Amino acid sequence: xxxxxxxxxxxxxxxxxxxxxxxxxxxxxxxxxxxxxxxxxxxxxxxxxxxxxxxxxxxxxxxxxxxxxxxxxxxxxxxxxxxxxxxxxxxxxxxxxxxxxxxxxxxxxxxxxxxxxxxxxxxxxxxxxxxxxxxxxxxxxxxxxxxxxxxxxxxxxxxxxxxxxxxxxxxxxxxxxxxxxxxxxxxxxxxxxxxxxxxxxxxxxxxxxxxxxxxxxxxxxxxxxxxxxxxxxxxxxxxxxxxxxxxxxxxxxxxxxxxxxxxxxxxxxxxxxxxxxxxxxxxxxxxxxxxxxxxxxxxxxxxxxxxxxxxxxxxxxxxxxxxxxxxxxxxxxxxxxxxxxxxxxxxxxxxxxxxxxxxxxxxxxxxxxxxxxxxxxxxxxxxxxxxxxxxxxxxxxxxxxxxxxxxxxxxxxxxxxxxxxxxxxxxxxxxxxxxxxxxxxxxxxxxxxxxxxxxxxxxxxx
Ligand SMILES: [Zn+2]
Numbered sequence: 001x002x003x004x005x006x007x008x009x010x011x012x013x014x015x016x017x018x019x020x021x022x023x024x025x026x027x028x029x030x031x032x033x034x035x036x037x038x039x040x041x042x043x044x045x046x047x048x049x050x051x052x053x054x055x056x057x058x059x060x061x062x063x064x065x066x067x068x069x070x071x072x073x074x075x076x077x078x079x080x081x082x083x084x085x086x087x088x089x090x091x092x093x094x095x096x097x098x099x100x101x102x103x104x105x106x107x108x109x110x111x112x113x114x115x116x117x118x119x120x121x122x123x124x125x126x127x128x129x130x131x132x133x134x135x136x137x138x139x140x141x142x143x144x145x146x147x148x149x150x151x152x153x154x155x156x157x158x159x160x161x162x163x164x165x166x167x168x169x170x171x172x173x174x175x176x177x178x179x180x181x182x183x184x185x186x187x188x189x190x191x192x193x194x195x196x197x198x199x200x201x202x203x204x205x206x207x208x209x210x211x212x213x214x215x216x217x218x219x220x221x222x223x224x225x226x227x228x229x230x231x232x233x234x235x236x237x238x239x240x241x242x243x244x245x246x247x248x249x250x251x252x253x254x255x256x257x258x259x260x261x262x263x264x265x266x267x268x269x270x271x272x273x274x275x276x277x278x279x280x281x282x283x284x285x286x287x288x289x290x291x292x293x294x295x296x297x298x299x300x301x302x303x304x305x306x307x308x309x310x311x312x313x314x315x316x317x318x319x320x321x322x323x324x325x326x327x328x329x330x331x332x333x334x335x336x337x338x339x340x341x342x343x344x345x346x347x348x349x350x351x352x353x354x355x356x357x358x359x360x361x362x363x364x365x366x367x368x369x370x371x372x373x374x375x376x377x378x379x380x381x382x383x384x385x386x387x388x389x390x391x392x393x394x395x396x397x398x399x400x401x402x403x404x405x406x407x408x409x410x411x412x413x414x415x416x417x418x419x420x421x422x423x424x425x426x427x428x429x430x431x432x433x434x435x436x437x438x439x440x441x442x443x444x445x446x447x448x449x450x451x452x453x454x455x456x457x458x459x460x461x462x
């Protein structure tokens with residue numbers, strides 16, 4: 001997983017909060033407490049099924065039998081093997097019978113509900129949000145100089161709260177989903193809109209440049225976010241002009257004088273492959289035995305040989321299970337003066353491939369021959385986005401699900417070259433597919449092709 005996403009996901013969770021699962025059905029949404037047994041998450045099966053029909057359960061010694069409408073489930077204390085709606089399957093952790101309540105491993109609930117309710121399920125495991133029968137509320141944003149409207153595909157009822165610099169909408173009962181995590185915005189009122197999911201909830205956080213407030217419209221299908229009425233200032237230090245910087249004319253950047261670097265001969269076309277994480281940093285745990293750091297390294301090696309097949313040389317920020325700090329990865333790329341930097345990650349959420357570019361303002365210009373470290377990417381970000389567009393098109397042509405996003409990603413901001421990050425998610429319900437050779441190969445081939453196609457564009461900007 002990309003570092004910024006992790007930060008966003010962790011941010012809204014108070015440490016003492018109880019774990020919960022939210023289930024979103026076509027007609028009903030509810031949350032259930034999650035309990036832990038031997039380090040695994042469990043949930044009460046009877047309570048999970050109750051909103052959907054007649055359910056009853058009876059225990060007999062070590063056995064627990066569940067009846068839901070005309071279907072049955074058979075479970076046994078401490079056993080993995082179980083039978084649900086006539087189908088035998090194995091639980092990922094033993095069944096727990098506690099005071100006659102049957103608890104199943106949380107990870108098995110999507111399968112059990114799919115069998116009992118005869119519907120498809122989609123589980124966002126990291127956020128503990130389970131969607132039944134295609135339940136999903138999507139949204140679009142409409143940004144104007146006077147305010148921001150968030151339009152939902154169905155009425156929503158979030159909890160809205162404000163804190164300095166932020167307006168937060170928390171959705172517990174609404175199956176709000178989004179492919180994008182951060183929407184970069186250039187607007188006098190709003191600087192970004194971030195979507196995250198955590199502990200059975202989704203959140204939309206608006207980073208504000210001026211104090212904002214939210215109003216419901218269109219029967220709950222629209223939330224209008226507008227500037228809050230100005231309050232009387234009690235302290236002279238927080239005077240109004242400072243709070244509302246509405247500078248219409250940005251300073252015009254003078255062309256930078258030719259630098260030593262730009263006068264020097266163009267270095268050979270080279271790609272830096274950055275296998276995310278490694279060593280002390282395992283990245284996300286994709287399954288009990290699959291760590292992100294191993295997946296990214298395997299994928300980087302595949303991409304290296306794909307590029308080789310196209311006659312393109314590459315370097316790796318790591319070619320073993322070693323710890324490499326983020327800053328060092330960027331520094332390696334900058335020192336080698338590579339043309340393209342590709343950071344590789346893997347994740348559980350979503351399907352297919354997400355292509356990221358840095359969230360940075362392309363108008364930043366070099367004040368002198370020195371590259372400002374924090375904004376080294378600024379001069380290259382338009383080329384990076386052009387390359388990301390080509391990658392997206394190649395993935396699309398090969399029918400690999402994909403999306404393109406901007407995010408304030410380390411180390412992309414520090415790379416003085418076209419730079420993208422690729423986050424690979426499972427191709428389907430099977431988490432292991434992120435590490436499947438055939439799947440990785442298809443994506444690596446698309447990436448290599450995109451680099452071949454984008455080469456002239458990248459070379460022109462060096
Ligand atoms: Zn990662």
